[in-house]
Amino acid sequence: EPEVTQTPSHQVTQMGQEVILRCVPISNHLYFYWYRQILGQKVEFLVSFYNNEISEKSEIFDDQFSVERPDGSNFTLKIRSTKLEDSAMYFCASSVGNTGELFFGEGSRLTVL
Amino acid sequence: SQQGEEDPQALSIQEGENATMNCSYKTSINNLQWYRQNSGRGLVHLILIRSNEREKHSGRLRVTLDTSKKSSSLLITASRAADTASYFCATDAALQGAQKLVFGQGTRLTINP
Numbered sequence: 001e002p003e004v005t006q007t008p009s010h011q012v013t014q015m016g017q018e019v020i021l022r023c024v025p026i027s028n029h030l031y032f033y034w035y036r037q038i039l040g041q042k043v044e045f046l047v048s049f050y051n052n053e054i055s056e057k058s059e060i061f062d063d064q065f066s067v068e069r070p071d072g073s074n075f076t077l078k079i080r081s082t083k084l085e086d087s088a089m090y091f092c093a094s095s096v097g098n099t100g101e102l103f104f105g106e107g108s109r110l111t112v113l
Numbered sequence: 114s115q116q117g118e119e120d121p122q123a124l125s126i127q128e129g130e131n132a133t134m135n136c137s138y139k140t141s142i143n144n145l146q147w148y149r150q151n152s153g154r155g156l157v158h159l160i161l162i163r164s165n166e167r168e169k170h171s172g173r174l175r176v177t178l179d180t181s182k183k184s185s186s187l188l189i190t191a192s193r194a195a196d197t198a199s200y201f202c203a204t205d206a207a208l209q210g211a212q213k214l215v216f217g218q219g220t221r222l223t224i225n226p
Contacts, residue, residue, distance in 0.1 A: 004155075031211045042218055043156065043201065048211035055211040091155060098211050099143060104155040 002026045006092050006105035014113055016081050021108045023075045023092030032075045033093040033102065034067065036060070043091070049075065050098070082112045118217050119202055125223040132189040134220040136202030137182075143205045145178055146214065147187050150199045159187075159200075192224045 005024045013019050025032050034046040048055040049067055057065075066078045075094075079086055089109050093102040119136050126132055136145070144163045148156040162169045162178045162185065169176045175188040189196055199221050203214040 033211070035214075035216075043203075043214075043216040045213050045215065048213060050211050056207070056213055058213075093156075095212070098207075099205065100212075101146070101158040101161060102156075102212075102214065103158070104148075106155040 002103075004092055004094055004103050004105035006090075006108050008108055009106065010109045010111070012111045012113065013082055015084060019079045019082055019086075019110060021077045021079075021090050021092075021110070023077070023105055024073050025075055025092065025094030026103055027073070029094035029096050029103070031055070031095045031098055032067075032069070033095075034077045035091045035093060035104075036088040037091065037107075038085075038088045046077075046090075079110075082110075084112050086110060087112045119200070119220045121220060122218065123221045123223070125225060126192060128192055128194055128224050128226050130192055132192050132196070132222055132224075134187045134200050134202075134222070136185045136187070136217055138185075138202075138204045138215075139183060140204075140206050142180075143207065143212070145176075145185050146203045146205070147174075147176060147185075148201045148203060148216075150201065150219070152198075156201065189222075192222075194224050194226045196222060197224045198222060 007022045032049040037043045047057040047061045064080045089107040091107045093104045146161045147159040160171045173190045178185045199219040201219045203216045205212040207213045
């Protein structure tokens with residue numbers, strides 16, 4: 001069964017460092033998303049991406065964040081200069097259309113020290 | 114309360130019993146979805162109910178939606194130990210473009226063998 005894959009599963013970084021989280025969405029999906037979940041808190045929307053551009057972004061998704069689809073398969077989230085409060089589980093998701101089921105990856109746990 | 118609030122926050126029942134979780138939300142929605150998350154894992158889509166639907170079934174799952182009360186319930190019948198997980202409702206209220214899910218805090222369900 002097709003699935004969304006994410007790497008790395010866990011990354012530890014120093015405050016101020018750049019981090020890139022990678023995702024391979026399901027191949028025939030057209031919409032891509034990043035969500036995050038701080039430990040013990042809600043899953044929060046970060047950004048949606050369609051047709052090679054950002055469709056919508058949340059207030060969390062400030063200038064420190066960027067997304068890219070560098071080729072036909074990968075979808076990346078970059079945090080330019082990490083802060084302690086960026087520590088969270090980051091989930092990539094994809095969907096066929098703009099409504100309906102989202103398929104989530106297993107997540108990348110980011111720990112900022 | 115914020116969009117997509119579940120109650121109870123935690124529920125512990127015996128295997129074989131039914132589990133009911135509730136979700137309330139504040140704004141108009143296109144659809145409401147329920148997701149399941151095993152500890153430390155990704156979110157798995159369970160069921161989607163559209164704003165013009167009142168009830169939906171999928172296997173042992175039954176979802177209701179009352180748009181006048183802005184609430185939904187998820188019923189799991191004949192629970193199994195493997196149903197132990199956190200359950201989240203998520204509402205999509207995007208006016209256009211890609212959907213933007215707003216998740217609740219979740220209900221942590223424990224099924225005791």
